[in-house]
Amino acid sequence: MKIEPRRLFTCPVLAEGRDDYKTCTFSAKIEPSADAADNLVFDCKFSTDCAELNRLIAAGDAEYLFHVECPTTIFRKIFTHAVGEFVCRIPLSDVKDKLHTVAFIVLRRDVKNFSCADWNDDFDGLTFDLQRGSILAYQNFKPLPLVEDPNLFKNVGSIFSVYRRLDPSAPFIFDLTTQKIRIGLNAEDYDLYRRYCANPSMQPILNAMIILPVLVAVFDELKQDIQDHESDAWFLSLAAAYKRRGQNFGEVLDSADALTLAQEVMGLPITRALKSIAAAFDDDSAEDS
Numbered sequence: 001m002k003i004e005p006r007r008l009f010t011c012p013v014l015a016e017g018r019d020d021y022k023t024c025t026f027s028a029k030i031e032p033s034a035d036a037a038d039n040l041v042f043d044c045k046f047s048t049d050c051a052e053l054n055r056l057i058a059a060g061d062a063e064y065l066f067h068v069e070c071p072t073t074i075f076r077k078i079f080t081h082a083v084g085e086f087v088c089r090i091p092l093s094d095v096k097d098k099l100h101t102v103a104f105i106v107l108r109r110d111v112k113n114f115s116c117a118d119w120n121d122d123f124d125g126l127t128f129d130l131q132r133g134s135i136l137a138y139q140n141f142k143p144l145p146l147v148e149d150p151n152l153f154k155n156v157g158s159i160f161s162v163y164r165r166l167d168p169s170a171p172f173i174f175d176l177t178t179q180k181i182r183i184g185l186n187a188e189d190y191d192l193y194r195r196y197c198a199n200p201s202m203q204p205i206l207n208a209m210i211i212l213p214v215l216v217a218v219f220d221e222l223k224q225d226i227q228d229h230e231s232d233a234w235f236l237s238l239a240a241a242y243k244r245r246g247q248n249f250g251e252v253l254d255s256a257d258a259l260t261l262a263q264e265v266m267g268l269p270i271t272r273a274l275k276s277i278a279a280a281f282d283d284d285s286a287e288d289s
Contacts, residue, residue: 003102003138011128012119014050014105014137024050024118026137028103030066032144033267039089040146041267042066043275046084046103052116053105053136057082061111062136065104070095080106085279089200092146099144105137159234160211162197164190174214176221179233183214201276208273212262219258226250241265 005017012020031043046064048054056062066079066088073096079088113127161180165173168187175182185193193210196202222229229235239249252261263269 002100002140003135009135011114011130011134011136012116012123013135014048014053015139020120020123021050021116021118022120024048024053024116026050026053026103026105026139028139028141030101030103030141033272040092040095040099041272042068042088042101043272044079044081044084044086044088044103046105048105048137050116050118050137052114052118056107056111056114056136057105061109062105062107065106067102067104069100070098071100072096072098087200087276087279095146098146101141101144103139103141104135107132107134107136159237160214162190162193162210172210174217176218176229176232176234181214181218181234183210185210201280204269204272204276207266208269212266212269215262215265216258219253219261223253223258226253238265 003015005015014021014024014026026048027046029045033041044066053062060082063080063082064084068090069076073094075094077090107130110131112129114130115127159181160183162183162185165184165186170184170186173184193206197206242249242252
């Protein structure tokens with residue numbers, strides 16, 4: 001999906017390439033990555049310096065919208081949010097080749113007599129009665145090539161399995177002798193993990209705490225003895241991920257240290273975990289103020 005500048009709307013629209021507004025802008029940035037649960041993750045940061053549009057958003061009359069579409073699989077989904085910084089996820093299995101994405105500001109409710117001081121002189125003195133769903137601003141993004149993105153390792157999330165250890169005080173362990181990399185947590189830790197693992201905002205934090213150290217240890221072991229694991233399903237999944245990038249897994253293992261390789265596979269998990277923590281505390285601070 002792409003919105004063309006020549007497209008006609010029923011009211012002035014804020015977008016690059018249009019002259020409906022004099023000076024105001026709509027800024028939209030997305031950071032795509034992949035998580036260990038086999039999802040394509042978008043860190044979205046949308047904002048506008050238009051006072052009238054910000055008032056609509058603050059009042060709940062308008063919202064930010066992120067449209068994701070895959071022409072190959074005919075997958076289409078929209079994500080809406082009342083604030084400009086949010087994270088959304090889609091299963092990598094639902095998309096292929098490339099994605100088309102667009103950011104919007106749209107109306108959540110009907111609005112009467114809307115006007116803006118920054119409109120082009122052609123709209124001077126005019127007001128508009130707008131219906132729910134009306135587009136107020138948009139920004140197109142370049143198509144996102146999935147295969148060429150170095151952080152999009154499909155099926156990596158399928159190589160892990162987290163289970164509860166019988167010993168309630170047992171330490172954190174992992175096992176490479178099964179078809180999946182099994183991660184054992186004691187009862188208390190496992191219950192906490194299960195409580196939060198389905199929460200999208202917590203997944204980057206859990207991945208950095210649990211998956212990353214295990215993956216570092218896995219790469220360290222493979223550097224020592226790769227032949228013992230070449231027939232394991234989890235090894236084949238990792239090897240296939242690198243093959244999609246045109247790389248040989250064995251050669252990659254010799255190219256960098258285990259920590260660097262693990263962070264590359266997971267798409268900078270520490271960075272995403274810290275952003276999730278910052279977002280959570282920022283939201284709490286906003287609620288307390």
